[in-house]
Amino acid sequence: MSRGAEGPKGRETMDFLQLATERYSVRSFSDRPIEPEVMEKILKAGQLAPTAVNYQPQKIYILKSKEALATIRSLTRFTYGAPVVLL
Numbered sequence: 001m002s003r004g005a006e007g008p009k010g011r012e013t014m015d016f017l018q019l020a021t022e023r024y025s026v027r028s029f030s031d032r033p034i035e036p037e038v039m040e041k042i043l044k045a046g047q048l049a050p051t052a053v054n055y056q057p058q059k060i061y062i063l064k065s066k067e068a069l070a071t072i073r074s075l076t077r078f079t080y081g082a083p084v085v086l087l
Contacts, residue, residue: 029082042086061087 063085
């Protein structure tokens with residue numbers, strides 16, 4: 001994957017058009033546990049995502065118990081069998 005220009009703090013940035021073109025949705029998940037380091041990166045990306053007037057009112061709930069997953073699955077069919085749901 002090619003990268004764009006050098007971004008803030010000397011890091012390379014991906015060209016937005018390339019990102020928009022190459023993105024895809026996943027609707028099939030394995031039951032393999034998510035490593036804590038990977039979950040931390042996912043949560044950090046959520047914290048850095050832009051919000052209205054930079055208010056940043058995020059509250060991210062990690063649902064992974066059988067009871068929590070059963071509850072969310074009773075409310076929506078869009079969990080696609082994922083072993084963890086972020087709400």
